[in-house]
Amino acid sequence: MPLLSVENLTKVFESGIVRRRRIVAVDNVTFNINEGEIVSLVGESGSGKTTTAKMILRILPPTSGKIIFEGKDIWRDIRKFDEVKNYWREVHAVFQDPYASYNPFYPIDRVLKQALKLLNIDPNTSEGKSLINEALSYVGLQPGEVLGKYPHQLSGGQRQRIMIARCWLLKPKLVLADEPVSMVDASLRGAIIDLFIRMRDYYKTSVMFITHDLGLAYYASDRILVMYRGKIVDEGTPDELLKSPKHEYTKQLLESVPTLYRRWTF
Numbered sequence: 001m002p003l004l005s006v007e008n009l010t011k012v013f014e015s016g017i018v019r020r021r022r023i024v025a026v027d028n029v030t031f032n033i034n035e036g037e038i039v040s041l042v043g044e045s046g047s048g049k050t051t052t053a054k055m056i057l058r059i060l061p062p063t064s065g066k067i068i069f070e071g072k073d074i075w076r077d078i079r080k081f082d083e084v085k086n087y088w089r090e091v092h093a094v095f096q097d098p099y100a101s102y103n104p105f106y107p108i109d110r111v112l113k114q115a116l117k118l119l120n121i122d123p124n125t126s127e128g129k130s131l132i133n134e135a136l137s138y139v140g141l142q143p144g145e146v147l148g149k150y151p152h153q154l155s156g157g158q159r160q161r162i163m164i165a166r167c168w169l170l171k172p173k174l175v176l177a178d179e180p181v182s183m184v185d186a187s188l189r190g191a192i193i194d195l196f197i198r199m200r201d202y203y204k205t206s207v208m209f210i211t212h213d214l215g216l217a218y219y220a221s222d223r224i225l226v227m228y229r230g231k232i233v234d235e236g237t238p239d240e241l242l243k244s245p246k247h248e249y250t251k252q253l254l255e256s257v258p259t260l261y262r263r264w265t266f
């Protein structure tokens with residue numbers, strides 16, 4: 001059984017009172033993610049990637065279709081606050097702009113302490129403190145260099161690493177990473193993507209990268225889904241897509257292939 005099954009998922013946005021406007025943001029999308037698999041959802045801006053991710057995260061209800069996680073229909077079977085909270089421990093998001101994920105009025109320690117509280121571990125005990133230190137060392141940060149600092153006192157790369165440290169503490173079964181390195185310096189991108197790959201290797205975490213960057217998808221994924229105007233138009237391993245793209249849009253994306261290796265080899 002796959003970890004996540006998305007079945008005929010559709011999201012229609014309607015706006016306007018006199019003249020109704022319908023936008024079919026996600027159009028009958030079906031795919032699976034297996035345990036320990038890294039899947040990238042690749043597409044241009046407006047193709048429906050983030051809308052798909054929000055429905056999987058259970059923050060935006062679908063118009064129709066189903067999302068099954070570990071056998072449960074997340075919009076039908078997960079309803080109580082505690083069940084939703086549990087779901088967010090299992091399915092965790094890392095967003096594009098880590099700055100937006102922090103409260104600017106609190107030191108960054110807070111996001112790590114909150115993760116421990118979700119696990120019912122007191123962050124002020126020696127167990128809590130050593131877990132925070134372990135998480136920071138996992139992402140290559142020295143506790144002394146970041147703890148007690150406010151978000152604006154850290155670099156974009158450090159903020160993103162702390163979000164991954166939070167993920168490491170929670171050890172979710174699925175991480176949804178929406179443009180996780182688009183705000184990070186090119187020299188750090190590979191290192192940050194490798195942290196997700198290591199989580200997959202050590203803990204069998206499944207990862208879904210949501211990106212417009214085929215280079216990232218090619219470098220990091222077991223499987224790539226190509227999304228175009230709300231539909232999945234192509235699917236395969238990176239090499240399958242490279243060798244035999246089916247859809248015209250995938251072919252266009254692949255025209256950037258000469259740069260793939262250069263950008264993601266380091």
Ligand SMILES: Nc1ncnc2c1ncn2[C@@H]1O[C@H](COP(=O)(O)OP(=O)(O)OP(=O)(O)O)[C@@H](O)[C@H]1O
Nearest residue numbers: 013023025043044045046047048049050051052212
């Ligand atoms: N809340 C909303 N109300 C109305 N339309 C929306 C809403 N959210 C998204 N859309 C529309 O749905 C379509 C898909 O948007 P979505 O954000 O999912 O695309 P995306 O592929 O993630 O793009 P990007 O890479 O720019 O984030 C777009 O046409 C967008 O304008």
